[in-house]
């Protein structure tokens with residue numbers, strides 16, 4: 001099974017580029033940019049990555065992102081993730097970034113987007129990896145702030161395919177961002193939102209009904225509503241599930257309690273993703289391997305999860321066919 005996991009070409013649809021900042025790069029940039037980080041050494045960092053919920057993670061994740069200042073920093077961050085894509089056989093990736101985390105520190109929007117974009121262009125040229133960029137609004141900030149961020153993004157519409165919603169979920173429901181998502185939709189952006197990660201399934205209904213999203217990020221709390229499960233199945237609404245993240249942030253206490261198999265067996269369009277792999281102990285393949293070692297997943301289940309990731313990607317139908325054929329070829 002582990003061989004199968006490794007050899008299948010995969011797409012990643014839920015990856016925060018700031019969450020791929022490995023401690024080694026964090027230390028290097030901290031020295032270069034003279035930005036203090038609250039750790040003496042790598043060991044100290046690993047000890048700090050011991051989360052009890054989403055917020056305890058976010059506090060550390062935003063502190064880590066402080067070391068990113070220049071275009072080269074964002075290039076190096078993205079390039080290191082691309083090397084992980086190569087290792088993990090990820091041939092298409094859709095990357096989230098959080099502009100407000102950087103603009104609030106005085107790092108201009110165009111520095112961030114240009115560094116990420118140039119690394120992704122090189123990834124296509126060197127490895128043939130295709131990609132999209134999705135900009136996320138921080139939901140703990142105001143909708144007014146999100147509107148400003150959307151305005152800044154309008155001139156990068158060739159580079160940014162969609163907008164998303166992330167950060168502290170509880171108390172910041174999708175309804176808070178209804179108007180800015182409407183504007184983003186009118187501007188032609190694809191729409192996604194984190195919903196039903198920690199907060200209950202009412203947030204998923206809001207994301208569907210008030211934000212008109214194309215994909216739900218996480219969405220694991222949908223299992224608590226039979227009516228919602230039926231709707232997600234009927235609509236084949238993609239759920240970008242992140243197993244390691246859910247365990248590290250205590251959404252589920254153990255892998256055995258993770259509900260991905262139930263979601264899949266019910267017929268939902270579920271995929272596997274790494275979310276913030278530098279913080280959650282592993283990249284794409286490790287997520288699959290942890291599932292395999294703890295949950296009865298069949299080979300067909302693994303193939304379905306992988307095919308769902310391509311079917312749900314923001315790419316043309318032609319490219320989807322090409323990629324799905326590559327999956328079939330790898331199975332022969």
Ligand code: HPA
Nearest residue numbers: 016166167168194275276
């Ligand atoms: O899993 C997440 N949830 C919400 N916000 C985030 N920002 C990075 N990762 C996450």
Ligand SMILES: [Zn+2]
Nearest residue numbers: 014016217275
């Ligand atoms: Zn996420």
